[in-house]
Amino acid sequence: MKTTRPIRAAAALAAALVTAGGLTACSGGEDDGKITLSVGLFGDFGFGPLYEEYTKLHPDIEFEERISEFADHHTNLTTHLATGSGAADIEAVEVGYISQYTAQPDRFHNLLDLGADELEGQWLDWKWQQALSADGESLIGLGTDVGGMAMCYRRDLFEAAGLPVERDQVSALWAQSWEDYVAVGEQYTADTGGYFFESSGNMFRAMVEQAEEGVYDREDNLIVESNPAIGEAWDLTVRAIEAGMSNRLAAWTPEWNAGFNEGTFATIICPAWMTSYIETNAPDATGLWDIATVPGGAGNMGGSHLVLPAQGEHAEEAYAFIEWLTAPEQQLKVFEATGNFPSTPELYEDPALTGLTKPYFNDAPVGEIFTAAAQAVQPQYQGPLQGDVLATIGQGLGRIEDGSQTPEEAWSQVLSDLESF
Amino acid sequence: MTIAAKGTGTRGGPTGLLRYRLDLKASPYLYIAPFFVLFAVFGLFPLAFTAWVSTHEWSLLSDEHAFIGLGNYETLLSDPYFWNALGNTMSILVLATVPQLFAALLLAHLLTMRLRAQTFWRMGMLLPNVASVVAVAVIFSQLFGRDFGLINWVLESLGAGRIDWQAGSATSHVAIAVMVAWKWTGYNALIYLAAMQAVPREVYEAAHLDGASRMQQLFHVTVPMIRPTIVFTVIVSTIYGLQIFAEPQLFGGGGQNGVTGGASRQFQTLTLYLYEHGFNRGFEFGYASAVAWTMFAVIVLVALLNYLFIRRIRSAS
Numbered sequence: 097m098k099t100t101r102p103i104r105a106a107a108a109l110a111a112a113l114v115t116a117g118g119l120t121a122c123s124g125g126e127d128d129g130k131i132t133l134s135v136g137l138f139g140d141f142g143f144g145p146l147y148e149e150y151t152k153l154h155p156d157i158e159f160e161e162r163i164s165e166f167a168d169h170h171t172n173l174t175t176h177l178a179t180g181s182g183a184a185d186i187e188a189v190e191v192g193y194i195s196q197y198t199a200q201p202d203r204f205h206n207l208l209d210l211g212a213d214e215l216e217g218q219w220l221d222w223k224w225q226q227a228l229s230a231d232g233e234s235l236i237g238l239g240t241d242v243g244g245m246a247m248c249y250r251r252d253l254f255e256a257a258g259l260p261v262e263r264d265q266v267s268a269l270w271a272q273s274w275e276d277y278v279a280v281g282e283q284y285t286a287d288t289g290g291y292f293f294e295s296s297g298n299m300f301r302a303m304v305e306q307a308e309e310g311v312y313d314r315e316d317n318l319i320v321e322s323n324p325a326i327g328e329a330w331d332l333t334v335r336a337i338e339a340g341m342s343n344r345l346a347a348w349t350p351e352w353n354a355g356f357n358e359g360t361f362a363t364i365i366c367p368a369w370m371t372s373y374i375e376t377n378a379p380d381a382t383g384l385w386d387i388a389t390v391p392g393g394a395g396n397m398g399g400s401h402l403v404l405p406a407q408g409e410h411a412e413e414a415y416a417f418i419e420w421l422t423a424p425e426q427q428l429k430v431f432e433a434t435g436n437f438p439s440t441p442e443l444y445e446d447p448a449l450t451g452l453t454k455p456y457f458n459d460a461p462v463g464e465i466f467t468a469a470a471q472a473v474q475p476q477y478q479g480p481l482q483g484d485v486l487a488t489i490g491q492g493l494g495r496i497e498d499g500s501q502t503p504e505e506a507w508s509q510v511l512s513d514l515e516s517f
Numbered sequence: 518m519t520i521a522a523k524g525t526g527t528r529g530g531p532t533g534l535l536r537y538r539l540d541l542k543a544s545p546y547l548y549i550a551p552f553f554v555l556f557a558v559f560g561l562f563p564l565a566f567t568a569w570v571s572t573h574e575w576s577l578l579s580d581e582h583a584f585i586g587l588g589n590y591e592t593l594l595s596d597p598y599f600w601n602a603l604g605n606t607m608s609i610l611v612l613a614t615v616p617q618l619f620a621a622l623l624l625a626h627l628l629t630m631r632l633r634a635q636t637f638w639r640m641g642m643l644l645p646n647v648a649s650v651v652a653v654a655v656i657f658s659q660l661f662g663r664d665f666g667l668i669n670w671v672l673e674s675l676g677a678g679r680i681d682w683q684a685g686s687a688t689s690h691v692a693i694a695v696m697v698a699w700k701w702t703g704y705n706a707l708i709y710l711a712a713m714q715a716v717p718r719e720v721y722e723a724a725h726l727d728g729a730s731r732m733q734q735l736f737h738v739t740v741p742m743i744r745p746t747i748v749f750t751v752i753v754s755t756i757y758g759l760q761i762f763a764e765p766q767l768f769g770g771g772g773q774n775g776v777t778g779g780a781s782r783q784f785q786t787l788t789l790y791l792y793e794h795g796f797n798r799g800f801e802f803g804y805a806s807a808v809a810w811t812m813f814a815v816i817v818l819v820a821l822l823n824y825l826f827i828r829r830i831r832s833a834s
Contacts, residue, residue, distance in 0.1 A: 167772045171796060178577040178800065349770035350658070354665045484798045487773040494780030498684040501781070517798075 131413055134160045136184035138169035141240065141400075142372075142434035146426055150417060157413060166190070166348060170483070176405070177203045183405035185414045189237060191226060191399050192483030195316075198229050198236055199480055205404040206234040210415040218424070222475030223439045227401050237401030238422040241436035243367030244469030245302060245390040245397050248374060251458065252384050253362040257288045263388045263460065270391040274303055274332055277391040281341040284362060291343035291361040294352065296333050296497060297490030299342075302365045303329035304486070305476060306395035311486065312479025320485065321511055330489075334503045337496050344497045353377045356385075365390060367397040368437030368466045375435070375456050387460040394472030399439065437466045444471060481517055488513050567806045575803030582803070589807035599808075601782055602790035603815065605690065609765075609786065610758035610819075612694035617702050618750060624702065625709035626735045639710070642703035653700050654767035661692040661768070683768065689784040696764045701757070705750050712746035713739055748827050752820050759816045762788035787812050 135143065140163065147159040162184055164172065170193045176182035177200070189197055197204065212235055216224055223239040247270075251261050259280070260266055270277035281292035293299055304310050307325035312318060320326055336342065343361040345352040355361055356378035364370065366387060374385055402418045404411060420426060427438035428449055435454070443449045444467045452463035479485070492510035495501040501509070571589055573582045593599050624642065632638055645653070660667045661682040669679045682692045716739060724734050740747070765784050769775035776793050778785025785793070791812070795805025 165771050167775070174800065175577065175796070346770050346772060346774055348772060351662050351664050358665070360664065481798055484773075491773055491777065491780040494774070498681065498780065500684070500783075 130156050130158055131410055132158045132160055133186060133410060133414055133417060134162060134184035136162045136164070136169070136173070136187040138164060138166040138188060138190070140434070141188065142430050142436065143421070145433070146421060146429065150420060154416075157417065173405075176407075180407055183407055185404065185408040185410055186418060187403050187405060188240070188400045189403050190483070191243075191396070191401075191478060192486065194226050194237070194401055195478050195482065196480045197403065198227060201229040201234040201236055203406050204234070204236040205406055205408070205411045205415070206236075207238065207404070207415060208233075208235045210411060211419065212238065212415075215419070218442070219422075219439050220441055220470070220473075222473070223399070223401075225475070226478065227403075237403040238418050239439040240400045240402060240422055240427070241369060241430070242439045242470050242473070243369055243396050243398035244437060244466050244471075244473055245305070245395050246366045246368075246465050246469055247363055247388045247390045248366035248370065248385055248457075249363045249388055250359050250361075250381075250384055251386050253288075253290065253359055257284050257290075257362070259284065261386075263386050266386070266388040271389070272391075274329075274391045278332055278336050278339070278341070281336060281363075282339045285339055285341050292336070292341035293363050293365075294343045294345045294355060294361045295347065295490075296337050296342045296344075296493040297486075298347065298365055299336065300329050300333045300489065300493060301486050302390065302395065302397060303332070303392060305397050306392045307476065308474070310476050310478070311482065311489075312477060314477050316479050318479070318485065318514060318517060320489070320514055330493075330507065333493060334496060337493065342497055344494070346494075357381055359384070365397065367399070368431075368435055368462070368469075369398055371435040371454065371457065371462065382456050383458050385456070386458045387462065387465055389465070390469075394469055394474065396470075396473045396475070399437075435462065437470060439470075441471075485514065485517065567809055570803055571806035571810055573803045575801070575806070577800035577802055585803075589804050590811065592804070593807050593811060598782060598785070599790060599811075602778075602785045602787050605686070605778065605782075605784055606759055606761070606786045607819075608686075609690050609693050609697070609761060609784070610755065612690055613697035613761075614751075614754045614758050616694075617698040618705060618747075618754065620698070621702050621705035621709055621750070622735070622740070624706040625713055626731075626739065628706065628710050629713050639707065642706050644703065645699050646701065646704040648700070650700065650763040651767065653696055654764045657692070657696045657699070657764075658768045658770075661695075683774075683779060684783070686781075686783040689765075689768070689779060693761065693764045693768060693784060696768075697758065697761060701754065705754070708746060708750055709743060712743040716742045744827070748824060751823050751827055755820050755823050756816055759812065759819060760788055761786050762792065765789055766792070787815070 137143070143161065147161070151158060169188070170190070173183060173187055173189070174196070177197075219239045220242065223242060224235075227237040227239065228235055247267075249266060254266065255261050260269065269280050284290065284292050304326060307323070307329070309319065309323055309325065311320050311323070311326065343355060345355050345361070354377075356364075356374050357380055359381070364374075366374075371387070374381075378385070402422065404414050404418070408414060422440075424438065424440040424443050424446075427440055428443055428446070430436050431438055431449065432452065438449065450463045450467050452461070453459045454462045489510050492501075492506040492513075495506045495509070496503050570582075572584060572586055574585050574588070575582045628635075628639060628642070661669075663669065663679065663681045663683065666682070668682075673679055680688055682688045720738055720742070721734055724738050729737065765778050765786050766775045766789060768784065769778055774780060776789065776797055778789050787808070791805050791808040794801050794808065
């Protein structure tokens with residue numbers, strides 16, 4: 097068992113790289129009146145069955161999906177937009193990168209002209225706003241999922257550490273604040289010698305996402321140094337690192353994948369989309385993972401939009417498809433299949449959504465948990481280089497973790513690195 | 518009149534002669550032209566254009582390209598991250614190339630001996646080289662994994678304890694050097710083998726009669742005889758080694774660590790540094806072009822030093 101997993105991950109990565117390299121040539125072809133729409137995604141969005149369903153409804157439309165790695169995806173998209181060729185007809189954009197693209201609306205088809213102007217009420221208001229250009233004149237994308245946060249934890253590890261196991265009691269452990277979460281973690285690590293969470297960067301990011309203001313203010317100025325919420329999040333994360341709570345796993349690496357199954361860490365911050373990663377990475381851990389609430393109140397982490405680069409030739413067909421794909425019925429199907437949580441509030445009243453439980457997570461009522469999380473989210477403004485800024489701070493925390501810098505050195509290097517932004 | 522008319526009108530007249538002469542003079546150039554045209558379009562022009570871009574503040578994301586002269590080079594030379602990347606590259610180069618060429622020499626020496634299934638062994642040498650760099654880097658990154666890597670598992674069962682290969686400078690350089698050596702040792706061994714087969718048998722017979730051992734024969738007969746080949750492999754390995762990209766990039770994993778070569782930039786090579794500036798958030802093509810030209814200078818310099826070094830060994834022995 098132990099040997100097959102890394103190999104499979106390696107094969108998947110190799111395949112992803114080959115695909116990323118090989119399939120960048122052309123977008124959208126026409127054969128005997130049929131139109132092939134290309135869809136560029138990072139990771140599997142669970143759209144597979146929906147393509148088939150759509151092709152049944154519209155026999156003239158076919159799909160070609162290109163999946164690349166998370167970081168490469170946005171870099172490639174930016175390059176393709178700048179050079180005017182190579183982008184897919186439909187591209188996914190994660191929320192950390194969306195403002196970078198709303199700043200250049202002329203590179204995308206304006207969805208307000210294609211029919212989206214009548215649909216505004218369909219999405220959470222902030223989800224809609226995120227894809228609007230600064231002047232409000234153009235909308236570049238339609239929202240797919242949102243990442244209201246929860247906290248996933250390993251029941252077996254909690255039990256072994258003498259902590260409560262049931263999700264309500266676990267939530268109560270840190271219901272007050274992140275300080276309580278860190279205190280529980282300090283206790284856990286001291287008692288068991290194990291790691292409490294997988295990466296300090298992720299914990300830091302969760303705290304920042306919950307704050308009223310994040311790394312940017314509304315005028316797109318970086319406020320990393322002046323925002324007290326950032327300073328507090330940094331200090332608390334450093335405290336957690338120094339207590340040895342972090343497993344120091346970078347997201348999307350083979351070691352990270354393996355950690356879910358092996359149970360090397362006890363908790364991980366869980367936006368809805370994370371649940372599907374846990375399920376795929378730890379197929380043998382059915383019933384061991386469960387879901388509690390996240391400390392520090394509600395916040396959004398991740399979630400995506402689908403955009404139509406202006407270089408795509410089939411704007412109307414592509415728009416018709418994403419309008420269908422992001423409609424509540426289809427978002428519900430995606431949620432049922434993958435766990436990516438819908439961004440359309442209409443569903444939050446729907447028992448088909450709220451009543452959903454996941455056997456893998458010990459029958460956790462995921463519908464209820466993530467509905468509550470999504471409804472409570474206070475939207476935070478996302479600046480143009482949001483994703484890169486958080487990654488740079490995450491690296492600073494990484495330098496403390498591997499012992500190459502003191503917290504003070506790491507912080508001052510973060511600030512000097514950010515000056516070049 | 519008639520003579521003149523005859524002279525201009527018929528075959529073999531001045532026009533025909535001219536055409537013949539033109540054919541004689543121009544045709545050879547036409548035949549070799551495709552290469553030079555392609556070279557100019559895909560070789561020279563990009564080189565020159567890169568030099569031009571490197572004197573501008575040139576971002577892919579903006580249409581304005583301001584001329585700033587040597588500004589990019591000044592920023593580059595005063596950036597400690599550049600010198601860090603240069604140091605890392607040199608360190609990986611030495612760690613990868615020196616043991617690799619020695620191993621290749623020994624392997625080639627073994628292959629000259631009479632072996633069963635000779636072709637099998639020789640072909641086997643080339644196998645690691647056939648695998649793509651990406652595949653090699655992905656597999657080795659797994660082997661060098663901190664928690665579930667095979668190498669750490671072996672180390673631990675030997676009682677040596679685990680190593681976080683990625684976190685340290687030295688350990689990450691060793692890991693990357695192993696990937697490079699794995700891919701290129703066999704290739705160099707085959708090149709040495711080819712050169713060794715051109716060494717006349719009589720020289721070895723004479724050495725053998727004089728009582729030279731196998732090892733003495735290798736270092737006192739073979740090495741001096743195949744020096745031009747050694748010079749060639751040293752220079753080619755240097756050029757390759759200074760441009761390593763896929764190995765550190767994949768070793769760093771997805772995300773920021775793959776771009777900066779670890780959180781402390783402990784294994785960021787020059788090409789990764791170029792990538793960080795040219796194909797990352799700012800898409801600063803001007804600055805990246807300056808990095809490219811600086812790399813070119815570094816490579817020429819190092820290759821030259823290596824050449825002189827190898828030549829000295831020759832004249833010494």
